[in-house]
Amino acid sequence: MFLAKFYRSHYRNQRTRTFKSGGANRQEFFGKLWNLQLPSKITIIIWRISWNCIPTLGNLRHRRIATNASWPRDYGEENCHHIFRQCPISTEVWQLLNLSLITNIMHQNFLEWLPIVFKQGTNEQCRYFCYTLWLLWYSRNQLLHERVHSTGKDLAQQVQNHMAEHEWIRAKKILSNTVHNQIIGEDLPIMKIQFDVAFDRRDFRSASGLVVWGTTNEYLASKSILHSNIASPFAAKAYAGLEAIKLGIKMGFQEIQILGDSLTVIKKCQSTATDYSVIGAIIRDIQSKKSSFQKIEFKHILKTKNMRAHNIAKEALQRSERAYIEHEETIQHNMGAAAQWARNPD
Structure with missing residues (x-):
């Protein structure tokens, strides 16, 4: 639970600071990232x-989870700059x-x-670039x-x-998708949020449950939000x-499909006409955000077909606690290793 709180708090702080300084470059970055x-x-x-929301020892010490932030390879402080750029x-x-291209601009602020x-x-x-960052982080975890x-x-x-392996798989998948879509006449797959x-x-509270799926229907993330009145x-x-649309914007998706089991709400979201019903203000807010996507x-x-999103919402309401989780199996592994993070390296 403390790691989940770390991710939520640290992500919010970094997001606020970075959006003030990042602007359009970060929106471009997210769009390109998901399209790779x-x-x-x-x-x-x-x-x-x-967002600098990975559990480096520097971040964990800042959150008072770890006491020593020294990187065991060369004993500098372990932060994103050190792991991905400064370490020999x-x-x-x-x-x-x-x-x-990467080495020539190392002088830039990391974010x-x-x-x-x-x-x-x-x-x-x-x-x-992305494969290298991922592998550097993976090797860091193996060492630690x-x-x-x-x-x-x-x-x-x-x-x-x-x-080389990724390019082979990607080429095979593109060929398979092309043949598949020619046969059934469907659009190429896009990101989905349920x-x-x-x-x-009793007290007019509710919780929203969201589940994010990738282009090949792989699980990416889940989120719950509490509402009152x-x-x-x-x-x-x-x-x-x-909230589903807001999450899509924050994750930088360019193409997205929003899935829900309320036919009335879905039809109102699909419509371009002004809605004058009791939820008209919410629907207008939804419609105004459509331009954020291609x-x-x-x-x-x-x-x-929507039970996972429902169960996430139900659990959040019962616990009165919101959450954001990415790759459940990764979080579970990290929580199992949390005790090691809190100790000094041997």
Whole structure:
């Protein structure tokens, strides 16, 4: 639970500071990130790195979870700048990969560095960049928790191997999707967010449950939000739909499908006419945010197909606690290792 609170609090603080200074470059960065078609585990890690909300020892010490923030490779303070740019192993990896685009702008502030690389780099260079960041973080965890040491040469070779495998899988998937869509006449898959609610009639509270799915229907994240003074379950459903769109904007999606089991709310979201019903103000807010996406669809699904979002909302309402979780299996692994983070490295 303390790690979940760390992610929520640290993410909010970083988001506020970065949006004030980042602006359009970060919106471009997020859009390009989701369009690179990387494995979801890599996309999510890069997204978290871009907000500085990964559990580095420096971040954990700031949250008073760890007492020592020294990086065991060279005993500098462990933060994003040190892990990905300053550490001798990282420097060697960037040099071996011969990505001059990345090494030439190392003087930039770390949180500005990622959007600038994405702005100047080709899609292929950005994929190499993302794979390298992910592998540096993975090797960091191996060193800290398993005492597995990797050289810069080892990591550079692993990046190249991963990239070759990814390009082969990606080419095969594109061919498969092209054939599939030619046969059934459907659009290419896009990101999806399901929403549902839990409502308490005694005190007019509700909770929104959201589940994010990737382009190949892989689980990406889930979120719950608490609401008070909600007039009815009908209004609660509309608020949940609005929260789904807000989450899509924050995650930088360009194309998105919003899925809910309230047919009335979905139809109102699909409409472009001004809504004068009791939830009209919420629907107008939803409609005003459609321009944040290149493509947005609203789709009705059966209640039985929406149980994961409903259960997330129900649990949040019972506990009176909101949450944001990315890759459940990753969070569970991190929580299991939390005791190690809190101790000094051997």
